[in-house]
Amino acid sequence: MSWSIPAIAFCFIGCSDNLPKEDDQTSPSLQTDAVTLSIDASERFQRIxxxxxxxxxxxxxxxxxxxxxxxxxxxxxxxxxxxxxxxxxxxxxxxxxxxxxxxxxxxxxxxxxxxxxxxxxxxxxxxxxxxxxxxxxxxxxxxxxxxxxxxxxxxxxxxxxxxxxxxxxxxxxxxxxxxxxxxxxxxxxxxxxxxxxxxxxxxxxxxxxxxxxxxxxxxxxxxxxxxxxxxxxxxxxxxxxxxxxxxxxxxxxxxxxxxxxxxxxxxxxxxxxxxxxxxxxxxxxxxxxxxxxxxxxxxxxxxxxxxxxxxxxxxxxxxxxxxxxxxxxxxxxxxxxxxxxxxxxxxxxxxxxxxxxxxxxxxxxxxxxxxxxxxxxxxxxxxxxxxxxxxxxxxxxxxxxxxxxxxxxxxxxxxxxxxxxxxxxxVRVDAKLAGSKAEANTLLASSYIDTERNQLITVAVNAGIEPVKIKLAATGATITSIRPYVTAAEEDLKPGDIVSSDSDIILSPRSVTTLVATLQ
Structure with a gap:
């Protein structure tokens, strides 16, 4: 395949999400309410x-x-x-x-x-x-x-x-x-x-x-x-x-x-x-x-x-x-x-x-x-x-x-x-966002359970220009600790500090963050 197919001219008709870009000058401010990601490890979907x-x-x-x-x-x-x-x-x-x-x-x-x-x-x-x-x-x-x-x-x-x-x-x-x-x-x-x-x-x-x-x-x-x-x-x-x-x-x-x-x-x-x-x-x-x-x-x-x-x-x-x-x-x-x-x-x-x-x-x-x-x-x-x-x-x-x-x-x-x-x-498991930032398509998250490594992996995409607080709430699995890895304007899968399972985690603006949770 190639991305260069001169015979094909394609465009979408419809409204753009008008997502912000990294050079937008709006000053970010941390939201006071945390977004909750409710994970049900017992509801399973496809195996990767x-x-x-x-x-x-x-x-x-x-x-x-x-x-x-x-x-x-x-x-x-x-x-x-x-x-x-x-x-x-x-x-x-x-x-x-x-x-x-x-x-x-x-x-x-x-x-x-x-x-x-x-x-x-x-x-x-x-x-x-x-x-x-x-x-x-x-x-x-x-x-x-x-x-x-x-x-x-x-x-x-x-x-x-x-x-x-x-x-x-x-x-x-x-x-x-x-x-x-x-x-x-x-x-x-x-x-x-x-x-x-x-x-x-x-x-x-x-x-x-x-x-x-x-x-x-x-x-x-x-x-x-x-x-x-x-x-x-x-x-x-x-x-x-x-x-x-x-x-x-x-x-x-x-x-x-x-x-x-x-x-x-x-x-x-x-x-x-x-x-x-x-x-x-x-x-x-x-x-x-x-x-x-x-x-x-x-x-x-x-x-x-x-x-x-x-x-x-x-x-x-x-x-x-x-x-x-x-x-x-x-x-x-x-x-x-x-x-x-x-x-x-x-x-x-x-x-x-x-x-x-x-x-x-x-x-x-x-x-x-x-x-x-x-x-x-x-x-x-x-x-x-x-x-x-x-x-x-x-x-x-x-x-x-x-x-x-x-x-x-x-x-x-x-x-x-x-x-x-x-x-x-x-295996992908059920993951649902709830909170003021969750209704916009600027925040996305999915979760996966890895029984071989005893981990629950969550990947969160914050497409907005403001940081977001997120908290994991898991059923069907017990989380003991969480370590984030962040890709953003200045980071490439940068590891963060290990935090407890009930901690609020800050998602940087314009970032992709993987949360590696260790299971009991």
Missing amino acids: DNFGASDAWACQFVGSWPDEKRNAIADLLFSTDTVSSGQPEGIGLSLWRFNIGAGSAQQGEQSGIRDEWRRAESFLEEDGSYNWQRQAGQVWFLKAAQERGVNKFLAFPNSPPVHLTKNGKAFASDAKPNLAPDRYNAYADFLADVIQGVERTQGISFGYISPVNEPQWDWSDGGQEGTPFMNEDIAGIVKALNTSLERRSLKTKIDIAEAGKINYLYEAADKPNRGNQIKAFFDSSSSYYVGDLSHMGKAVSAHSYFTTSPFDQAVAERKKLAAKVASVPGLEFWMSEYCILGDNAGEMDGNKRNLGIDPAIYLARVIHNDLAIANATAWQWWLAVSPYDYKDGLVYIDKDKADGAYYESKMLWALGNYSRFIRPGA
Whole structure:
């Protein structure tokens, strides 16, 4: 996927929340009444599987940067260690997305993809052999993630290999699928070969394979690798892939279908043959039903683009999605890709790099809605490392293939408020705000119980320009102490003092705060 889709011009119609920004000059004053967060640990919802990000596209180069810099970037993304002050060293991602390239990099200028950084190598050579030395920079990050404790890996192509596509390119012609049906089996074998080859040569197992990416878009502009697919195509590819995985006795699960917007999962919308994907793939009466395949994953995936503003509309769409997912027994929802795109109803412009707190607050609100309203069991960011002038990166770099500076963003640390503390296996529990500040959408909070670590994790987002007092009131669990970790204009997951369970906790203006409560 890309945040740059020139064929799509999207804006929201409706009222903006008109949320304040960090440069607003209003003088804050502490409210006298505390907001109570009532947590019922006995009322449980989804079990969290992972928080992740992808290696597209910069990791192919940054993975070959000087050791000190590439290791520092890997620490920021994957580390769960802390420095002497108790400050987290990194955001502890628990899943890493590996882009299986289609070979546009080998084609060079002839690929038709203008930006060299958006081309990708392929393990598959023109003669049908495999070169496992390809994608070396990305493989370095795979190993770096594994060394820092990541044990969940997902592989995703944006396009079939150029040797299999209809036009010999890694992007489509005339907005039509760039893979003929008689090559579904060859494409499936390629994906299974890559999974098996990386496991054999690197010792890394891909738990998940996502064979198509944003099939609703046309992908005909040469901006990056990509191809559209109809639901019929996706079902055919998935069936072929299931056979290939079985033949090799691989344990990898298939992730379907990386929809370009969440509403394509529950309605036809403007893509009648590419929408309604929950019904298409998980309703046994559908011609495209694949829900009973042995390698089909337990989740359906989509991207949160173009559905995050205005706030009330974002909530309404996620309620519809949650209801549709719940109609299929055992099905889960993965939010598998997001960065800040578009105008977002005037709330946050996706253009221009901004390392500050404003986009971080916007991002935290999106994550909250995806977890607390849509019941997402996984939440995954797009470009972990970006050289671009957009709000698309966690870590930013100079656009230099050999070396350069890197820059931490507040979006990195805002995601870290979730990913660093809500570990795989944690379960979201009921959490309700009450108080004068609770009725406005400027204050959001969600809670998660982690029985393995004996913790209750709460992430609170204060989008306002005033500090807020908050008090936790838990039933179904006994809190002994609480430690806050704050991301704000001047803090990056800064640890606060440990306080007692009945203490008022101050949420700084324009901040994301994780409250780690120890349970009795």
